[in-house]
Amino acid sequence: GENVEQHPSTLSVQEGDSAVIKCTYSDSASNYFPWYKQELGKRPQLIIDIRSNVGEKKDQRIAVTLNKTAKHFSLHITETQPEDSAVYFCAASTGANSKLTFGKGITLSVRP
Amino acid sequence: NAGVTQTPKFQVLKTGQSMTLQCAQDMNHNSMYWYRQDPGMGLRLIYYSASEGTTDKGEVPNGYNVSRLNKREFSLRLESAAPSQTSVYFCASSEGLRSNQPQHFGDGTRLSIL
Numbered sequence: 001g002e003n004v005e006q007h008p009s010t011l012s013v014q015e016g017d018s019a020v021i022k023c024t025y026s027d028s029a030s031n032y033f034p035w036y037k038q039e040l041g042k043r044p045q046l047i048i049d050i051r052s053n054v055g056e057k058k059d060q061r062i063a064v065t066l067n068k069t070a071k072h073f074s075l076h077i078t079e080t081q082p083e084d085s086a087v088y089f090c091a092a093s094t095g096a097n098s099k100l101t102f103g104k105g106i107t108l109s110v111r112p
Numbered sequence: 113n114a115g116v117t118q119t120p121k122f123q124v125l126k127t128g129q130s131m132t133l134q135c136a137q138d139m140n141h142n143s144m145y146w147y148r149q150d151p152g153m154g155l156r157l158i159y160y161s162a163s164e165g166t167t168d169k170g171e172v173p174n175g176y177n178v179s180r181l182n183k184r185e186f187s188l189r190l191e192s193a194a195p196s197q198t199s200v201y202f203c204a205s206s207e208g209l210r211s212n213q214p215q216h217f218g219d220g221t222r223l224s225i226l
Contacts, residue, residue, distance in 0.1 A: 001171075032212035043202065043217040044155065051212060089154060095211035097162040098143055099170075104154040 006103035023090035030092040116218035135203030142208030144186035
């Protein structure tokens with residue numbers, strides 16, 4: 001089955017700096033890659049997703065890039081703010097039943 | 113529009129007790145999912161229902177059963193709770209008719225087994 005790994009497990013940045021979170025996946029048939037943000041004690045919320053026919057997608061301060069050859073995708077957050085502090089999960093899906101395999105999450109801390 | 117609603121929000125059980133976690137969605141979604149979240153383990157799929165009338169095992173199904181009661185509701189049952197099932201349980205739903213549609217999560221149920 002699919003295996004999704006996230007690196008690093010924790011990341012601390014200064015407010016205003018950029019943050020990059022990387023994920024790798026194992027199943028070359030995976031074609032959908034969402035990112036979820038989870039604040040402490042809250043539900044995971046979708047922040048951006050990308051499909052395999054696209055190499056990059058942007059939404060304001062957030063962007064995701066996909067390298068199908070290397071089987072990795074990354075979340076880029078620019079001009080980080082304290083409210084960006086949360087756990088971020090990447091996931092991958094082959095499309096069947098929209099079933100997702102999640103990475104273990106990365107804790108992002110933005111220092112004021 | 114409430115989205116995905118889970119009940120209860122918190123529960124404490126004794127080892128060996130049984131209980132059912134409830135989940136309902138009002139987005140007319142076809143697919144529903146149950147996950148457990150443990151520290152450092154991410155979200156692991158327990159069971160899912162691709163459409164009304166079908167259920168399938170996920171990554172960690174042992175010790176659980178599910179029922180897709182109708183299109184809106186998908187319940188998770190612990191027949192004989194064990195301390196290893198202490199976790200936060202999330203229900204999610206997605207459109208399901210087309211592949212690769214986003215999953216929307218409920219607020220979770222925090223379950224402690226003593």
